[in-house]
């Protein structure tokens with residue numbers, strides 16, 4: 001299979017375009033405010049920014065002018081020229097730029113780069129010039145502004161930012177911009193942003209009553225509302241069905257355990273910062289679990305195992321707690337409590353390839369079900385320099401397991417890219433990134449090989465020759481956590497879930513009170529058939545009832561008036577706008593049951 005190295009963003013042409021656009025923007029801003037002070041302007045995901053200390057607040061009109069001026073500068077075909085300078089020369093060049101002088105000091109002393117970020121080596125001091133603008137900078141940049149398409153650059157907004165991110169420092173004005181190679185890419189990006197705003201899982205989660213947060217419960221600890229509870233049940237049902245077919249065994253483990261377990265697993269003391277603090281009882285410290293692995297290892301080790309018993313696949317929708325910093329919490333995407341589609345598979349080396357591919361196959365089946373068309377599987381490898389620090393110090397086993405994963409992926413014809421120095425502590429992994437229909441990227445799940453934990457827990461089985469051997473362990477969570485998955489699905493479907501996943505599948509809408517009884521009869525019949533259905537018996541008019549069902553994105557509305565009642569029929573309005581008047585209730589019942597049973601994409 002075509003395997004390639006994934007290009008680092010820092011090495012890409014887009015990075016140079018964005019970095020250069022930041023310089024061009026700074027030039028345009030300084031022309032507008034000759035007394036303005038410049039600070040730093042790095043490329044970021046999807047664009048760039050520059051922080052300024054200016055005599056007044058920027059207005060939207062200012063941004064338009066700056067953007068227009070940037071286009072002129074770009075069209076001037078100016079070369080970007082690098083020069084290495086001494087600290088004294090740099091100080092002369094930036095004599096009236098106090099923020100730059102501070103940065104030069106950091107560079108001169110060593111330990112900081114030109115953005116003020118900590119650095120291991122002492123950097124050389126260099127500047128980049130283009131047109132009339134000079135910046136303290138390491139690059140890289142485009143050779144010439146003619147390599148930037150003036151119609152693929154846009155300024156987005158202004159935000160406040162403290163100098164060096166420290167609230168004790170002065171508040172600066174940060175202008176965000178975006179830049180692409182082609183105007184069409186810019187257009188697509190702006191469209192995606194607009195769609196993403198409409199599909200924001202926090203907004204939809206509130207409107208569709210999926211989840212909420214409560215001050216008193218605590219940040220990062222979602223409360224799942226009844227509609228969210230239904231989605232969770234459906235996802236778990238799906239996972240259990242798939243895992244049962246694949247030979248998994250379900251286990252249950254406690255949420256807290258003694259600290260010894262996490263020292264044994266090696267999570268303590270290294271992982272301490274990401275864990276909730278210990279609670280002490282009867283002189284023993286207990287932790288809430290940040291992951292399920294150690295408990296599953298204990299279950300594997302709870303009795304003697306023979307090669308005939310393997311693979312052993314232990315699955316659990318385990319609830320874990322991790323301490324994420326308050327500033328890093330984000331809706332359902334970064335939370336402190338999470339319910340994970342977890343499993344650990346213990347295999348012999350001979351069984352590894354088949355089992356690993358079976359896991360990959362499970363991922364692909366889920367992608368197909370959810371209509372996830374774009375995904376990348378990335379094989380994350382160790383680095384030699386990280387051995388004994390970031391990675392378990394056993395180069396032989398690293399190379400061996402990495403090779404096993406590579407061979408499995410190649411033999412299974414699974415496309416993947418390789419990324420060095422991205423592995424887990426205890427082994428190589430496949431990171432799976434997926435894209436929602438509007439093209440936003442999510443890192444959803446990993447499939448990891450572990451040769452270190454089985455050794456730490458002294459796991460073994462008796463092989464064919466009657467000798468003890470250590471199994472390998474595969475950690476996997478294709479459906480990620482409920483939190484992340486439902487956050488993703490909210491955006492992916494814009495809340496228009498397929499019938500099987502919709503919290504409310506059918507709403508019955510009587511036109512007048514005269515049909516209320518008939519509506520309730522329909523509800524009883526469909527509920528009996530396993531459909532999630534409600535009747536809207538409110539005093540509202542029909543159109544208002546229809547609107548409120550539409551707002552909740554209910555897939556099917558059944559409108560019933562006198563005619564429908566007499567004929568035991570319904571008039572069907574589907575979420576996609578299609579309509580079918582006067583169909584027998586039994587016909588509709590077969591349709592909805594079929595969609596649920598097949599977990600169909602179509603309505």
Ligand SMILES: [Zn+2]
Pocket residue numbers: 019023128135136137138139
């Ligand atoms: Zn630069």
Ligand SMILES: [Zn+2]
Pocket residue numbers: 291292293344475476
């Ligand atoms: Zn695990």
